[in-house]
Structures are given as structure tokens and as C-alpha cells.
Amino acid sequence: MHKGPIVNLTYIGLLCSSNIPKKGKKLRISKFAKIATLALAFGLVAGTPAYAVDLQGSGASFPALLIEACKAGFASNTAHTYVYASSSSGTGQANSDKSIGDFWMSDGAYTAATRRSTLIHVPLVAAPIAILTNLPSKTTLQLSAATVAGIFGGQITRWNDPAIIADNNRTSTKVVYKLDSNGNPRKDSKGDPIVLRTQTVTSHYTLPNQSIKVVYRADSSGTTENFTNYLNKSAPNVWTKAKGKVFKDGFPGNINATENLGRIVGATSSNGVAQLAGKTPFSITYAEVNYAAANKLKVANLINPAGSSVAADSTGVGAFLASATQDANGFLSFDYATKEKGAYPLGIVSYLLADTSYPDKTKAAAVKDFANYILSTKCAKDVGANLGFSVIDGDLLKKSLSQVAKIG
Numbered sequence: 058m059h060k061g062p063i064v065n066l067t068y069i070g071l072l073c074s075s076n077i078p079k080k081g082k083k084l085r086i087s088k089f090a091k092i093a094t095l096a097l098a099f100g101l102v103a104g105t106p107a108y109a110v111d112l113q114g115s116g117a118s119f120p121a122l123l124i125e126a127c128k129a130g131f132a133s134n135t136a137h138t139y140v141y142a143s144s145s146s147g148t149g150q151a152n153s154d155k156s157i158g159d160f161w162m163s164d165g166a167y168t169a170a171t172r173r174s175t176l177i178h179v180p181l182v183a184a185p186i187a188i189l190t191n192l193p194s195k196t197t198l199q200l201s202a203a204t205v206a207g208i209f210g211g212q213i214t215r216w217n218d219p220a221i222i223a224d225n226n227r228t229s230t231k232v233v234y235k236l237d238s239n240g241n242p243r244k245d246s247k248g249d250p251i252v253l254r255t256q257t258v259t260s261h262y263t264l265p266n267q268s269i270k271v272v273y274r275a276d277s278s279g280t281t282e283n284f285t286n287y288l289n290k291s292a293p294n295v296w297t298k299a300k301g302k303v304f305k306d307g308f309p310g311n312i313n314a315t316e317n318l319g320r321i322v323g324a325t326s327s328n329g330v331a332q333l334a335g336k337t338p339f340s341i342t343y344a345e346v347n348y349a350a351a352n353k354l355k356v357a358n359l360i361n362p363a364g365s366s367v368a369a370d371s372t373g374v375g376a377f378l379a380s381a382t383q384d385a386n387g388f389l390s391f392d393y394a395t396k397e398k399g400a401y402p403l404g405i406v407s408y409l410l411a412d413t414s415y416p417d418k419t420k421a422a423a424v425k426d427f428a429n430y431i432l433s434t435k436c437a438k439d440v441g442a443n444l445g446f447s448v449i450d451g452d453l454l455k456k457s458l459s460q461v462a463k464i465g
Contacts, residue, residue: 109138110138110420110422110423111137111139111140112137112138112139112140112160112420112423112427113139113140113157113158113160114139114140114141114142114158114159114160114161114427115142115143115144115148115149115152115157115161116143116144116145116146116148116149116150116152116153116161116163116410117143117145117162117163117279117280118327118328119162119164119182119186119279119280119327119345119405120182120184121141121327122345122347122444123182123436123437123446124139124143124162124182124431125143126440126441127430127435127436127440130430130435130436131426131427131430131431134430134435135423137423137426137427139160139427141162144276144326145276145277145279145325145326146163146164146278146280146302147277147279147302148277149161149162149163149410150163150167150169150172150410153167153172153173154169154171154173156173159420159424160409160410160411160424160427160428161409161411162181162182162407162408162409163178163279163407164278164279164283164406164407165279165282165283165302165408166178166386166408167408175414176410176411176412177386177387177412177460177463178387178388178408178409178410179409179411179460179461180383180387180389180407180408180449180456180457181406181407181408181428181431181449182407182431182437182441182446182449183405183406183407183446183447183448184345184404184407184441184445184446184447185346185369185370185371185374185401185404185405185445185447186280186283186284186287186343186344186369186404186405187343187344187345187346187348187356187403188200188205188341188342188343188356188357188359188403189342189343189344189349189352189355189356189357190334190340190354190355190357191334191335191337191338191339191340191341191354191355192216192265192339192355193265193338194263196260196262197355197356197357197358197368198262198355198357199224199225199229199260199357199358199359199360199366200360201220202287202288202360202393202402203291203292203294204220204221204224205292206288206296207220207292207295208221208271208341209273209288209296209341209343210288210308210309210310211308211309211314212295212310213269214269214316215266215267215268215269216264216266216268216269217265217266221264222262222264224360225260225261226260226261226262227259227260228257228259228260229258229260229360230255230256230257230364230365230398231255231256231257231258231365231366232255232256232365232376232398232399233253233254233255233399234250234252234253234372234376234399235251235253237450239434239437239448239450240371240375240438240442240447240448241371241375241447242372242375242376242379242399248379248452249379249397250379250397250399252398258366260366265339267338268320268339269320269340269341270320270322270334270340270341271321271322271340271341271342272322272324272333272334273304273321273322273323273330273343274304274323274324274326275304275305275323275324275325276303276325276326277302277303278302278303278304279302279405280327280343280345280405281303281304282300282301282302283403283405284343285298285299285300285301286299286300286393287393287403289307290394291394291402295309304323305323327344327345327348328348330343330344331344331349331351331352331354332352334352334354335351335352335354342354345445346369346445347445356369359401359402359403361395361398361400361401362394362395362396362402363395363396365398367399367400367401367402369401369445370401370445371442371445371446371447371448372401373401373404374401374447375448376397376399376400376401377391377395377397377400377401377404378391378404378447378449379400380395380397381406381453383453383456387456387457387460389406391404404447409431411424411464412424412464413463413464415464415465418465421464421465424464425461425462425464425465429461432457432458434448
């Protein structure tokens, strides 16, 4: 990658080829040559950055597909480049403590005592956490929060358990929203999503008499933190422990009990759990929706507090995010009890961790460019929609951009 000054040679060429009178032509060409020399020396640019910056990022695997997919567009729009090492939120947070790299991603708010005082949170990427299953039927599975908590908590162990049967043989409501240009539900004057119509759907699913194989994230993960927070807030009598980054630490029972050994297993990263589930018949896991197709997994619907069966898509996440509130640090709080009919209650926002006091201000400007590009419709909508991501817009976008403005 070119590291030196980027010069608008076309502009210089126009200067040198201007209509120059014959009288004094030699003198004027000499003057223009000096201008060109100065431009080359000082990197004078018309409308492009003076230097290309190579950024290094690391952290959460949840937003990695979108970040990778927007890399080429970012380079062509800014002349900067980046490399993103996808692993986990825990790694991103640890790297931010030590200033390893230039930006970091975390799926949960980073509040540890080791966090540097100059580090801020920018809500950057939104998407659903999907419940992925390896089942032979083409019927879409639908699960209530209590059932999901029972499955991942080791209390529901077979696919034909009465709770799963009840979730999948019922009448529910499907909501159709009026959408904006970004594919998110339009909101009325009160900030509530506008419903075009509702449909009554009756489902029937004959479930297999097979043991459920549970695959969980074994590493420290913001996805796990959001997932366990959903379970605890939505089904506290089943998932009795508070949210946690490490699944085993938040497991409500004894994960090493004899009946769980070999049936409840861990893997690292979203890609890791999806691959293992894809190789394990009758399994279930949680990860980004875009890992489903590559691993031949099916995406389950969630039954929300309003009783609707909602797909893990950007529309449902957009309706859910409408209930989120944000504090001065940029942290979001979600309303898991929302009665919004079309809300998918397992939406997640991945935060950019960035500094307000970079030693290298040129690099700080490039990080700001990165954040603005990921939030832009060129990335979030034009690229992200096909990958299952949601567009952050409206009031939440304004709050995100106000955080971006603090990077420096």
C-alpha cells in the first residue's frame, strides 16, 4: 500500500497545460513546474486525504463479516485500508487496554476497571443473534424465551419435549411494518414502528424423538453476554444467573453433570460453533444469522413477549432497537419485555471501541473515517442487508455519530 503523499496529478496537469501566451511562455512553464514540485513535496490534494493509513483492528467475531465485506469500499472511498482480526469481544477489550492496534470491537459494553479513560463506545453494527439448528425438517422452528433457556440450560434435553411441541403447534401473529429506505420500520410521531397489517398464522411441526446437542461459545464473548442477558431478562425463573461473557460461568446448573457430558459442548468463535453444529445432527447453537447457509443450518423464529413468532431479520431487530435507550457513555439498554408485536428480542449492537486521544492524529482521523463508513448506507445497507445486518438509523444513528465526533 502506498504510504506517501497522494497527489492530484490531473489538477497539476491542468495547471501546466493552461492557455499560456507565447510571450513569456518559458518563464510561466518554469513557474508551473515549481508549483508542481511543491505539490509533490507537500502532498497537496484536491478532495482526497493527504496520506493513506493502514489501520489494525481486532475483537468481536459478530460484526466481522460486515467489516470484511466493506473493506474494498472503504479503501476506494477513503484511500485508507484496514485489517480486522476476528476473535472475540474479550480479545478486543484486552487489546484496547494495551493499545494493540488502532480500533477494537466489542458486543457488550466494556466497563472493567482496566478500561482506559479515553476509550469511548460507538454503537456501530446491528444484527440479530440467531438460534441455529441442525434439524431435517424444512419447517421453521419457533421457540419462546423460556424454552430457549430450558434447552441451553440443560433442562430440556429432547426435541419432542412438551415445551417445544407447544411452541410449534399454535396460532401466532405475524406483523408487517411500513419500511423506510433502509429497510427498517418507519416510526410515527411517538417513535413507535408503524404497522401496515397483522396476519394470523397457525403452525404444525412434528418434532423428532432425538436428544438435543447443545453447542455453546467457549471463549469470552460479547455474543454470549447478550445471549445470556436475553435469557435472564426474558426467562429469569429458568435462566437464574445474570449475564456473562463466558457461557460456562453463567450456566444455571452443573454443566459438567454426567447427563450433560458430550451433549453440551463448546467451540470458539461464531464460526467455530456454527461449523460444529453443522457437523452435528440434531444440534442447536447461537451465532450470526449469516453463518446458517454456509453450514446448512436452519434459523429458528423467536416467540416474543407479545406472542408473535418473529424471524431473525433486520426488520425485527429494527423494531426491537426502537425500545433501546442510550446513556452518556454510548451504552445501550434493551427492553426485553417490549410488547412491540414485530420485535425480534435477541437483537445485538456491536460497539466500536475507539480513543479520544490518539498519539497519531492522522490515524485518529482514519479511525473516524472507518466508523463513518461502516455506519453509512454504502456499507450498512448496500452490503450489510444481504448478510443479515440491520441499518442503524434515526435517533440511534445520531447518537452513534455524536460518539464518532469525539474520536481524536
